[in-house]
Amino acid sequence: MWSRFAPPAGMDRRHFLSHMAGASALLGSSMSLGHSLRVHAETLKKNHKSCILLWMGGGPSSMDIWDLKPGTDNGGPFKAISTSGDLQICEHMPLMAKQMHHMSIIRSMSTREADHNRGRYYMHTGYVPDANVDYPSYGAVMSHELASQRPELEIPPFVSIGGASEGPGFLGMSWAPFSVSSTGRIRNLEMKLENDRLTQRRIALETIENSFIAQKRGSVLEDHRKVLGKTFDLLTSVQMKAFDVEKEPEEAKERYGKNGFGQGCLLARRLVEAGVPFAEVDLGGWDNHQGIFRTLENDRLPVLDKAMSALVEDLSQRGLLEDTCLVWMGEFARTPRINADAGRDHWARAWSVVVGGGGFQGGKAVGATSTDGTEVVGEPYSSEDLMASVCHALGISLETTFTSRNGRPMKIANSGKVIKDLFG
Template identity: 35%
Template sequence: METSHPNIGRRELLQAGTVALFSGASPLLSAPGLTNPLSGRGAAKRCILVYLLGGPPHQDMWDMKPDAPSEIRGPFNPVSTSVPGIHICEHLPRLASQTNRLSIIRSAGYKNSDHPFMTYYTLTGRISPTPLGANTVLPPTREDDPHIGAVINKFAHKQPAVPGYVSIPELRVRMQLLPVAGGGRAGYLGPEYDPLMVNEDPRKADAIASLSLPKDVNSSRHSKRKQLLAMLDGDAKRPRLRDYDKLRRVAMELTDGAVDDGLFDINKEPAGTRDLYGDHRFGQSLLMARRLVERDVSFVGVHFNYMSKCDGWDTHQNNFPCLKDELLPLLDEGLSGLITDLEQRGMLDETLVVCMGEFGRTPKINNAGGRDHWGQCGSVIMAGGGVKGGNVIGASDKHAALPTQTPVGPPDIVASIYHALGLNPHALIVDPRLNRTLQLCEGDVIKALF
């Protein structure tokens, strides 16, 4: 059953629990004979996914082809990095200095080039069970496969006092495609594993207004409400009410945490730290992500949408001005700031950072000075969390059109993320949609990453 809350606060969590209670939506995902997904072998304890919605042009960023014809290579030049022999775009100077911490996958791709299809596929590792037409945006339902963050929330999250999966903001395919897209929530795992959504600008004090106590409810009244709810706990111990009870308890704990210590309030960060990320919504979203994982949130997805004057990374027109004047500076400042901050705090080794989009862009520049969708080849960046630095995996042809070495698909990227977080991607779980067992992920771990 579908939920449609814009932010998961106290009221929304209670509503979601009621939906699960009366619909039987919560599936049984553990039974005798099934594999325990938690292998315990991953180095990472948390993950920040930086998702560049729209499709970033890999050949203008991470996989440049300076010897290609002008209608393919574009005006940007490659520059040397902190690792001899590795070159990236001149407009990513800060990230160039951090290449010794990065793994660059230059051979990621799939044969589809449609936003909703590839967004769903890259974020769940599975092809949508519902056939999708061109740019057909279907809302999330309980029949969906779960987002990477929801799976980690279900199987790897260990701190019930904080959310396991936070989305900054909620997943939408593009600015011009306004409906909330499938693939961003927990799907058949159930509503308790849906993300807590930060849909407002993190720079606002009430970025998650639903987690703040109403003006007419002080801490004393809030405590009395909790005592009253505790009196009802006896009924909540019945099996069919367990999910509801957990949702209610999480809602209260989140409220307490948000009110008591400003978990989501980035204004509590020193000015120097905020400056490190850049004074823009994208950078401050990454700062919020760091703040959350520092407090044991297991997965934060930062979706680069509604954060730029350009239409995200969907650069069908004016690709190069958009990149040079806005998109690349935002990414360079924000992502490098995140990596620096994590390293300075001693968190990078246990925090996996992933930067990717749903696909790459066409080798040939179109008549509007843009690049169109191109699913066949793209780049994915990883850092921290046990991933090797100064590492290039795979290669593309002379026009960055097709992988020529070590081709990988979305399921392989997802499997590698699970592996880094200590999950066995081939563990068997129950799919309640068809009452059958299936692997957590059908991809293979990219061994060269680790």
């Protein structure tokens, strides 16, 4: 009786499970939502690009890191130093200075969201918070577009390391970030169960699951089944080795920095190597309303400098940088004016983000701010423009449109315009 559920001879368990997943996916396709309508067929050609987002939670003071104003009232105590690119950065980023030929700074970001939650959402999605639509974040959008082109991928295509990232919005929970700590250790991964028994339990589970989905009680139930499928995939995949950042040689761990962010960047590199299209690494602690310069010099910048420079150099030495876009940003930056507590408050009107790798040209400063750092000089760029540029660098068509079931078309990156100066 049971035999019809046993894996057919000659088919290994992993393979068998993937067939099971495929069979169950067919059952509920009529309930799927947010299906992506690809207008341009050329995006379907094979694309092995990836993206690593370095997320600086709290809003880093970009004018103390990437766009210094030494000698001005607002400039603060830090000096600017020359780099391997055609631009200067902060003296407390000496290791990055040697890698700047790979990276470019956009110094003319100008946004309007200076609240943490709103800013985090806007910078992650290209949309301001909207009471009626939950928009998908970078990781969800880009892994959604890229994962379908790498069917061999068994581990989650959107991994958030050491932080929460932002949700999948209307794409549904199966595109949610897979959150792991920077050690790469994943809780509850050990099933300790004989091979066949896992398959048998899965069949029992899917029996209950599918009958309930058939009752049409909402698309969240369909998403639940997809997440179950991904979880089964991951339980049985050899690709999970990518998370074993502990197995890296001591030398590499040292080079990235033996702290959460350093090891997180190292993990991100391993994931990209394994074919994961999107990884986000979180470094918080930038909400420096008080005593900002001490915190930056002694704490945040050394951590950032070490890890980020190691990541750029490592990707480059492994020949991965060409196909890996790097993005460094936070939800906004900080007031040019230094407040009474020697801190800086929230500021979104004029600030910098950093990009590199992928199709981006390195070593450039794009755009500029006024001498006092308060205004953008020349054309300002938005979150939408940045997202469009990253999509372009990743080979994702900007004509990609998502259509929710209620028929509302939503263009990828909210119709942002590619920042041309970033491309050669």
